[in-house]
Amino acid sequence: MFLTALRSKPHLDREAESSVGDGWARGAEAADEYVHTHFSFEDYPGDPPHARVSIAWADVEALITRFADKGHPVALRLLSADKLAGAVEELTKNTNRPTPVA
Structure with missing residues (x-):
């Protein structure tokens, strides 16, 4: 992850880099x-x-959506995979219901 600290004057700006969750x-x-x-x-x-x-x-989630809006292929795949997983969960719920006995 990359962070730029913008100060009152450009020569005072600072940049730093960090990995996510580094401590x-x-x-x-x-x-x-x-x-x-x-x-x-x-x-x-x-x-x-x-x-x-x-x-x-x-x-x-907001970042993934923003990258998908820009057409980033991995973000688009993640959204498609999430949609597919939701459909599978819904199908599983519907097929696991006990059949009424007449």
């Missing part, structure tokens, strides 16, 4: 519904500032 960050909620990513801006003068991004599943 704990101060103030991060220890909950199953979030994945936390921690960024450290190492090239900042003095004590480097840090940033944390907390991502919920709703954020992931």
Whole structure:
């Protein structure tokens, strides 16, 4: 994941990179519904500032939808697979109902 911190002047802008869920960050909620990513801006003068991004599943779904809107093939496959899985679940529910005995 890539983060750009935009400051008041372009020469103060900083960039940092982090892998998703690379560890704990101060103030991060220890909950199953979030994945936390921690960024450290190492090239900042003095004590480097840090940033944390907390991502919920709703954020992931929104990102997949945005990539699908742009025609990204993997995002389109994920949405198709989700639709297919929903149809299979519905079919399984309907076929597992007991048949009424007359």
